[in-house]
Amino acid sequence: MSAGGNALTRSAPWRGTAWAMGKLGISGRMLVIAIPMLWLLVFFLAPFFVLGRISLAEAIIARPPYTPLFERGPDGTLTIIASLENYRFLLTDALYRNAYLSSIRIALVSTIFALLIGYPIAYYIARAPEPKRSILLLMVILPFWTSFLLRVYAWMGFLRNNGVINNTLISLGIIDSPIQMMQTDFAVYIGIVYTYLPFMILPLYANLTKLDGALLEAAGDLGASPVVTFFTVTLPLSLPGIVAGCMLVFIPAIGEYVIPALLGGPNTLMIGRVLWDEFFSSRDWPVAAAVAIVMLVLVVAPIMWLQSVQNRRGDG
């Protein structure tokens, strides 16, 4: 048999499959996209629907601790039991509203500080010559080599009343009695900014390395001082990096649980903690699920808005 004939017989079943898939409206391109789509479906969308379904139920002492969605009556009819009671409860109880607002405030302040600290660092790294630049980048990522939990504990060693900072200040005679830093919002800000700073620096760095040096020279040549050049050229062009960095800090910060639990005080109210308490202390899964869903909406809505703004910007 000739080589050509061989190839033909080998390709025939494949062509048959392709034809059959084509009939079903499936192309090779779709198969490639299908894998990530399936992944998102199984590990994001499905849990989301489970959560949504729980949020519509009522808490009971049972296993699982919520009422079923469908109930079969004695006459065999199927009734759907769902209520928005949990959501109404979230609106009426000030605890949740305060927790949401406080979470947003803490995440917002942390994001602003991360931006103010991260931008100069990213700018400096982006402008550094090559061997130095790689070392600096490595130093930004290096903390990830140790456990996040350990690093937060390390901060406790610094911020405690008899911690490194207070001891140093007292021994230098600057203060007489220790400053209360642990169990304050300040400690939470420190923890969040410290932890999420690399997520601010990396997208900013990626953006700023693309910045054409000739643009800065052109601005200078046209009479702009370095400061004016920064505000009229560098800053507007790095806006996509700023948006990306801020989202990467703001989104995890808003739902942060570990940092406020370890560094924050009893007054630090964040939604992550409320969620934990509802799930594990009160065992009220439906309310906890409703809290989670509302938070998701609160986070996703601004992102969608930002995305659409950016897209419009890109078109216009």
Add this chain to the structure above:
Amino acid sequence: MAKAAVAAETRPWRDPRAQPFISVQGITKRFGDFTAVSSVDLEIFRGELFCLLGESGCGKSTLLRMLAGFEQPTEGRILIDDADMSAVPPDRRPTNMMFQSYALFPHMSVEKNVAYGLLREGMKKAQAYARAGEMLKMVKLEKLASRKPDQLSGGQRQRVALARALVKQPKLLLLDEPLGALDKKLREETQFELIRIQESLGITFIVVTHDQDEAMTLATRIGVMKDGGISQIGEPQEIYERPNSRFVADFIGSVNLFEGKVDAAAPDFIRIQTPELGAVLVPVQQGLARGQQVWAAVRPERFALSRQKPQGAQNAWQGVVEEMGYIGHMTQYRIRLENGRLIRASQSNRLRDEDPISWDDHVWISVSPQAIRVLDE
């Protein structure tokens, strides 16, 4: 008399008493061990369109960047209109630059790009945009004022860059390969456009280019650069007709070089003895000593080709046409002499020749002594 006065006015470099507008004095720039520009002296006059011509890496762009203030000279100083620029940062210099990449701000419209420089000097918004509009009209882009740079073609972007650099009416405009990114046809049109704009505004231009045709077309004078230094400064015709070195002769246009030694002086000519052509007669020239090593340089178009031995030719040799290229307005030949040396010659096709010299023809090539340039380096 009247003619001489005009020449002095439009060609101030010919007048020894003329004051230069830009004076580059002993400029050297070193990057670590590498010397990019070495002790360059240059005087440029008001209203000139001066071209710095050289291959990439010859230091021409570095020199331009020092004029703009982006680089500080290691040694020497630059005066613009009698003001020392040493301590003046780019944003305070009376210069503007048109970048090779154009460096248009991608987040601003065409109009905003052009008005940028005016707003930086504190001009009122309305006035600045009106001026920007006039400038855009001059480069014929007024209809595209609200477009972003990435919505423009290469040629349009080039004109925006030019308008932006000119809008502040700088004393000196620096252009780094201004036509480098355009295709050939557009480049030729834009060359004359550039000259028109330069003449109508009367701004002094310094253009950096590696393209000798561009330099020849644009320039009032050309500075040919090599290895960080300036090899020759002169008007285009001067550079072409009287190059001062083999490098310049070879870089501007093409040339046949024949090494030889000064042999003897005839009454009207000097004889140069070359291994490849034998004796070559050249015009009497100062500063040539007997036995000195020199090079006889002949441009391809200065050769005459004929089938019969030319009558009365002082320099004539026999050869065979090895290759020819018919370009239309001219034909290029490569002719192999009996001793094996290949010579480049070209003939303009002024008349339609029914029996042109062609491959494998035995021909005589001749050149008049006046068409030979003798180089001693």
